[in-house]
Amino acid sequence: MPALKKDQSISALGWLRCRQEVTELRYWLSLFSYDSRDRSLTNRLYLIYLFIFVGLMVIIGLMFAARGASQMLMLIFPASAANGALLLSLLVLSLFFIYHLGSGLFKPLLIFSHEDTQILAQQPVNPVALVLRWFIKPWLQSALIFSILQMLIAFAYAETQLPQANIGAFFPQYFWIGFRQVLTILPFHLLGFLISLIFSLLAMRKQRRFQSLLPGLAAGLLAILLTVSAFLSPIKVLSNYPLLTGQSLMHQALIAGAVFLCLTLCLAMLAITAKKFDPLQAARETALSHQIADLARYGRTDAISLIKQQKRLGLRRVSRFLPAWQGIAAFLWKDLLTFSRQLSLTELFRYLGVLTSAFSLQLTLQTGSLLPCAFWAYLTLRLLTPPLREELKQWPILRQLPLSLTRIVAVKLAIPILFIAVSATIGIVLGAVVNHSAVLPLLVTLPALIISTAGAAVFDLFRKAKTDALSNQIVADWGLPGLAMAVYGIWCPIWLLSLVRFPPALGVTAGWLFAALAFFLARQKVRLSVRR
């Protein structure tokens, strides 16, 4: 088969990119029950209706959100809402620029999938054409969010200027102010994106040796700063902020010309930088991001966290900890290693959540509220079940060890239980200090509450665990029965503690009885699971 020429390759890639964009659009439309395969007239009409309806809903939603935003605007900038709105607009612009520049320096802004890599590796592709074609989608995605935020700021400003009683009557004015604001500031967003892209390509070429990029980066940032300062007034003019009226049409035309010139220069610089762009290197660096985005679209959170964990493990230095612990203690050694290597900020936030919910439990002990109990149960289940599920996925290994499953489960839960106990104790003590209440009743009941929740977690996981599924690494997550059991096991003793405060023996005893029951039920389920 004859090889494709460069121009043929890029048109093939352009076609591929177009297909990808259409597929993505179809995915978003399918969320609104639009079937892209149905070519009937009614379906086409539905699409038009959908665009109008969603567009109007977004604008109306923004107009309502603008009410709160305008109050904040007046609060932060009481002297001049126009200056406040302008400052906020520029702040959003700067944040977007910093985000694009920052992420672009560490990984390519242009994302390629594994499938793209296969095609790119086989064709002589013109890198300039590729960059110019590939940057449109990420820019449009960013521009959409940016425009919505800018529109919100403009609406907030309009809210301070127009009579608030009748939004409907002033709808065209709202829309016009928002539309003009977006039209005015969007070229600057594009400018920032192009500059970020240029630096991203340079960073790739220089193998991320940032010291070699610093002079250029400083010059670029200075240029942006000067540009934004120079265009400060035109933004105001075109946005029709009242304190800036009086600028001549000639002035506006000059400014628009300058913006156009800047964009042209940036595009030219991008084309020059893109000449040495290596799409395969970019594909290698971004294929994972593409895969994560794809999985996120279908709600595959388990798969995403696995990929992220694998990536994190690859980046960390592996510490050696090899104690001579044998038998069931080997699990403790393994779990300590696992816990230290997978500890993330999200995990720490969950423990912080346990602390705050225990704090609330102590504060509301006199009323016996259900809400803190439910929150505590939910967070504890979220902390206890993942390590257990991960362990059960290793069923072929577990079934070969001369250790009982009940003991494995108990050891598996030991580390998270310890951390939950410490977090909850801190929360309870803090709550008692703030509330000047007795700390002992809840503190004595706390181990029972933890056992009760752990029992509910184990019961719910093993309720659904069958050997056929476990052999295929299928471990169902906890569900509503587990949550209900955990909430009930916590709320009943807390409610009794609030009901009979002196002496608190009734609530404490109930807590321990529930714990014993949950423990018994969980143990039974674990024993039964290996016989199903």
Add this chain to the structure above:
Amino acid sequence: MKYIPVLQIVDLTKTYQGFKAIDEVSFELAPGSITVLQGPNGSGKTTLLHCITGLLLPTSGTILIDGLDPQTHWRETRSTMAFVPDVPQFYLELTAYEQLRFIAAANNVLEGFEVRAETLLTRYDLSQVKDGFPHHFSRGMRLKLGLLMGLIRPAKLLILDEPTSAIDAEGRELLIAELAERKSTGMSVLLSTHDTTLAQQLNADILTIDSGRIIRSSPASDHARP
């Protein structure tokens, strides 16, 4: 001394919602023997191995490992048997060396582990990557590591599911030599494979399975190499 087969299967049946994946299968393995389980895709090889290793519960029939019922004597039978699945499983956060160490530690056989592990890792060309995570390995390397997890602890019966499916020619030769060596020490091996020449190279007995039934049993002498 009374002869006790290392593995004895009597009328084993495994049914999935009315479908008989294993249909009244009976056979036994003598100590120090190698048996190859052959059959087309979907014939029930993996299901049979999963039933023997306790990953699946048989619908009916008897399994005895070294004369013991694995349901009642699970601790003893698990110490007797090692299983290497066709897709080995690993703990995400443990390095290759730690995976082996965990298996040895959980089986209470840490004594002499370092020497055993280094020997096996060097022999299978994994010594250089022992501090790496298995998810960064190639499929063949993962299969080799899975095999080492089965070999790192002493066992009377080694069960392997498609052990040569992804390893290179050198790895295959190593495996053949390893199994022959283990056989000479009295270990029995039961392995499933599509590799028709493997049984001959291993001088193994062959069990042919189709539609969940053993349709042919040929002793090693029938197909021994001249």
